[in-house]
Amino acid sequence: MTAQTHVPSLLSRTGAVSVLTLAAMGGTMLAPGAVAEARAVAHATGALKIAASKKGSAYQWGATGPHRFDCSGLTLYSYKRVGKKLPRTAQQQYNKTRHVSAANRRKGDLVFFHYGSGIYHVGIYAGNGKIWHSPKTGAVVRLERIWSRSVWYGRVG
Numbered sequence: 001m002t003a004q005t006h007v008p009s010l011l012s013r014t015g016a017v018s019v020l021t022l023a024a025m026g027g028t029m030l031a032p033g034a035v036a037e038a039r040a041v042a043h044a045t046g047a048l049k050i051a052a053s054k055k056g057s058a059y060q061w062g063a064t065g066p067h068r069f070d071c072s073g074l075t076l077y078s079y080k081r082v083g084k085k086l087p088r089t090a091q092q093q094y095n096k097t098r099h100v101s102a103a104n105r106r107k108g109d110l111v112f113f114h115y116g117s118g119i120y121h122v123g124i125y126a127g128n129g130k131i132w133h134s135p136k137t138g139a140v141v142r143l144e145r146i147w148s149r150s151v152w153y154g155r156v157g
Contacts, residue, residue, distance in 0.1 A: 040157065042082075043108070044108020044109065044156065045108055046081070046108075047075075047081070047084070047124060048078070048108045048125075048126060050077070050081045050082065051074055051075070051078040051124045051132040052132055054066075054074065054134075055132075055140075055142060055143070056142075057069055057134070057140060057141045058140055059136055059138070059140065059141075060137075061137065064076055064077055064088075065077035070134055071121050071123065071133055071135070072086075072088060072089050072122050073134065074123075074124070074132070074134045074141060075090075075123070075124055076088060084156050090112060090119045090120065090121060090122040091119040093110060093112075093119075093122055094110075094112045094119045094122070094154055096154075097110055097154025097155055097156055097157070099153065099154055100153045100154065100155050102151075102153060104153075105125055105153040106125070106155075107126060107127045108125065109124075109153045109154060109155050109156075110122055110125070110154045111131050111133075112151060112153070114151070123144075129145055130145050
């Protein structure tokens, strides 16, 4: 669509001066919610990078970093570093996120592994069917292919 097709609604929402300034500068206006969505993407990207930076950190049950993590401790730590608060456990994190389909997942979304309705593991989606996660005792934070079809996705708001 061109700027001309939006002029009547823009005039009522932003005023003629704003519309003329925008048109003269050749700019576009963001849809409502676009700024919030852009922030969410930035947070997700940042959290993903933080999780990746913890590659090789040891798994420890109940640990939330900065040098040892359990699965939900890694996701909590990564999102906390970008200014987003998550609850402590994988189940609580699932309950707190906006659920998205596999088709709509994106990098930085949380990947929840479930058995029935119970969540037993969480990681951060890295793209290409892979997650960063802290898997189990004796293992370290690593990038790994999603190994199960029993996963749900959640987006941190």
